[in-house]
Amino acid sequence: MTIRFPVEGEFIQLDQLLKAVGLCGSGGEAKQRVADGDVQVDGEIENRKRAKLRPGQRVDFAGETIELIPQG
Secondary structure, eight states: OEEEEEEOSSOEEHHHHHHHTTSSSSHHHHHHHHHTTOOEETTEEOOOTTOEEOTTOEEEETTEEEEEEEOO
């Protein structure tokens, strides 16, 4: 399944995104899953919890794909 997520402003941090779309129940869980290497950004494993993601990027996590789109 693909989730289309509109980014408000210039970017969203990876841990905040995972919580915002409901794939992690808390910020702490999101940070741990990123640290464990469970998240891919644009096909590469991303270990930076606060990686700045911008529209046009894709996140794969827990069998879901999140496409970042511009808001509006």
